[in-house]
Amino acid sequence: QFVLTQPPSVSGAPGQRVTISCTGNSSNIGAGYEVHWYQQLPGTAPKLLIYGNNNRPSGVPDRFSGFMSGTSLSLAITGLQAEDEADYYCQSYDDSPSRWVFGGGTKLTVL
Amino acid sequence: QVQLQESGPGLVKPSETLSLTCSVSGGSISAYYWTWIRQPPGKGLEWIGYIHSSGSTHYNPSLKTRVTISVDTSTNHFSLNLRSVTAADTAVYYCARGVRRISVYYYYYMDVWGKGTTVTVSS
Numbered sequence: 001q002f003v004l005t006q007p008p009s010v011s012g013a014p015g016q017r018v019t020i021s022c023t024g025n026s027s028n029i030g031a032g033y034e035v036h037w038y039q040q041l042p043g044t045a046p047k048l049l050i051y052g053n054n055n056r057p058s059g060v061p062d063r064f065s066g067f068m069s070g071t072s073l074s075l076a077i078t079g080l081q082a083e084d085e086a087d088y089y090c091q092s093y094d095d096s097p098s099r100w101v102f103g104g105g106t107k108l109t110v111l
Numbered sequence: 112q113v114q115l116q117e118s119g120p121g122l123v124k125p126s127e128t129l130s131l132t133c134s135v136s137g138g139s140i141s142a143y144y145w146t147w148i149r150q151p152p153g154k155g156l157e158w159i160g161y162i163h164s165s166g167s168t169h170y171n172p173s174l175k176t177r178v179t180i181s182v183d184t185s186t187n188h189f190s191l192n193l194r195s196v197t198a199a200d201t202a203v204y205y206c207a208r209g210v211r212r213i214s215v216y217y218y219y220y221m222d223v224w225g226k227g228t229t230v231t232v233s234s
Contacts (some may be wrong), residue, residue, distance in 0.1 A: 002155060036220035038156075045205055045224040046148075046156065052212075057222065089156055093217035097172045100219060102156040 003028060003094050004103035011109040012080045020106045022090035023072040028101065033093040035073040037066060040087040040105075049088070050075060077108070085110045113138035115206050115225035123200075123232050129193040133206030133225060136187065140164050144209030145182060145189040146221055149202040157202075161209050162189060196232045203227040 005023045012018040022035055029035060034053050038046040048057050053073055054066035063079045073092075077084055090103040119131035133145070147159040160170035162180040170178050174193070182189040193200060207221035 033217045038221075045227050046221075047224065048220060048222045051210075051220045051222070052218065091156075091158075091220060093219065095217070098169070099171050099173075100158045102158065105155040 002104040003101040004090055004092060006088075006090060006103040006106045008104070009107045009109065011111055012077075013111045014080055014082065016080045017076060017078045018080060018108065019069075019077075020075045020088050020090075020108070021069065021072045022074065022092075022103050024092065024094075027096040028092050028094040029073055030071060031095060033095075035066065036091045037064075037075045038089045038091065040089065042086065046089060080110055082110050084108060113208060113223050115208065115223060117204060117206050117225045117228040119204075119228060119230070121229055121231060123196055123230060124234050125197055125232055126195055129191070129196050129200060129230055129232070131191045131204055131206075131228065131230070133189050133191075134187065135189070135208075140182065140184050140187045140189070144211055144219065145180070146207045146209040147180060147191045148205045148207060148221070149200075150205070150227075151199075151202045159191065159193075159204075198232050201230065201232045203229050 010018050037050040039049045040046040050066040065076050087105045089105045094101045114136050116134045123129045141164045144161040146161040162168045162182045177194045179192045205227045206225045208223040210222050212218035
């Protein structure tokens with residue numbers, strides 16, 4: 001259903017590192033279009049977390065980073081904290097047809 | 112600090128038109144891409160479309176025949192009209208400010224979001 005594929009859920013203990021992948025195809029990520037990431041805390045609006053694959057807006061802790069792994073772009077969260085428990089969405093451009101698309105979202109649970 | 116606030120009816124009847132407005136405060140409406148995104152209950156995000164302050168638009172092809180986004184730069188508002196709604200259009204609707212890298216069409220993301228407004232389509 002979603003053009004960009006994310007794992008439905010990931011989990012980790014406080015202090016650990018977790019990663020969330022975002023996989024597409026040749027009309028989006030595979031074509032080299034940048035990926036942006038959003039964090040949606042429970043009951044709130046999404047918030048920009050990473051733009052342009054690996055850039056953090058002002059105010060976003062450096063525990064959050066983006067990186068490429070094979071044909072996927074991924075979000076890494078280090079030093080996991082309870083407040084990181086949220087849904088995370090990737091977003092990119094798809095050229096067939098032309099539009100911007102989101103991944104299905106990943107629910108992060110902090111154990 | 113730019114803030115966005117959605118407003119509009121929370122209940123719309125099937126086959127009617129959903130109309131929402133987003134008020135932009137604390138900054139200029141010029142030179143940005145004013146965007147609508149929606150999120151059905153318990154589901155993920157769907158990009159609806161944007162309007163640039165110049166008036167140019169780009170809509171999601173899946174909604175293109177039913178959507179119109181307009182902007183009023185004199186009052187710092189932009190609006191969404193979605194025609195012929197069905198229950199599938201029930202969602203939280205967010206307005207957001209879109210940012211694009213100069214001369215790179217596809218490099219676009221949303222850096223400021225409104226809190227969202229819930230719209231239910233039901234008779």
